[in-house]
Amino acid sequence: MDIGTMLGILGSGFLVTLQIFFLTLVGSLPLGIVVAFGRMSKFKPLALLVRFYISIMRGTPLMLQMFFIYFAPYYIFGIELSTESKFSATIVAFIINYAAYFAEIYRSGIQSVPKGQLEAAQVLGYSRVQTFTKIVLPQVVKRILPAMANEIITLVKDTSLAFAIGVGEMFSSAKALVASQVSMLPFVFAAIFYWVFNFVVEVILNRVEKKMNYYHD
Template identity: 40%
Template sequence: MSFDYLISILKPMLEGAQMTVLLFIIAIVVSIPLGFILTLSVGSRFKPLSLIAQGYIYVMRGTPLLLQLLFICFGLPMIPVVGEYLVLDRFVAACLGFILNYAAYFAEIFRGGLLAIDKGQYEASQVLGLNKWQTLTKVILPQMFRIALPSVANESVTLVKDTALLYAVAVPELLHFAQTAVNRDFTIVPFFVAGIIYLIMTLLLTMVFKWLEKRFKFE
């Protein structure tokens, strides 16, 4: 194994890592707000909305992410009549699958955060004359975010690792290029390189969340 060989495999793998990072950013930016909306829907007094949200969370958390990705990529186009209109670009389909799946997990994390807030906080807000919106935005959400942050961090790290599932739906990401190099060169070195790249990405993400935890801990 030479330095030149490492450089030759590193370039395409870094290009694949860009796809991994792009998927992560899209999924995290969309799934966290969607997860919070689901949390509010579960707690809604409108029972049909609450039941739909609970059912959605149960299905998305109870079935494998890989199965969901395969269904969106290959199953939707097979639906009679409307299937031809549901053919999506593989990357778009993958983003949709990750967003829908992780929104359910974040919804449960946020629900746990809300349940951890003492009921006295709501009563104190009423005594101070705050309306429901002010109570939610100024009292409840900041506390919920601090409580839920460690779990959100853990789920975000899992999301980075789960991006390897893109390989199963033929999206050229980091693992795809690693596997290609292994098959071509009959060496496991690309797998070690891919592992190091994943470790670097998760390390950077962990550092960001540690910084956030320290910042919000003392506010």
């Protein structure tokens, strides 16, 4: 097999990797905010339930969570498994897993804002929404960006775990090519794909962080 064909196959797998990456971010970033507020809720049963969810998501392997979500419909409800269900299970597992991590990052950022600033906002007549959007949010975003960047870069690499339930992302493609061509070259090309992707993500996140420098602690 020539290198062009090999790169074409890896490129097709990379498109699936991109889908997993972007769909996970689209789902987990907003869900993480909801989870963070649930975690900080003054309603104790809700706060304890969310803490338990976060503990499970962070305390068990993502691969195990994928297997559970993929096979649970069959073993519990007798629903037949399909190729589409593999991809759906992957996305759901990634979203609920990363939402737990993002929630803790959000929570730490929100709780790092001095209470004195919130009290000052109340004195000035700010509503809760105005206080959050104009005072809390700008500081939180700036403070959590480094931690968020680390998680997002980790997500790029974690997409390779989807091969475990048969999703045809880039690592799956590389693994199949290595077996069929008896060559390590597909792994080398896959590593380059991942590195370039991570480099682009890192550059974008660094630019966002620099734009947030208008705010100084």
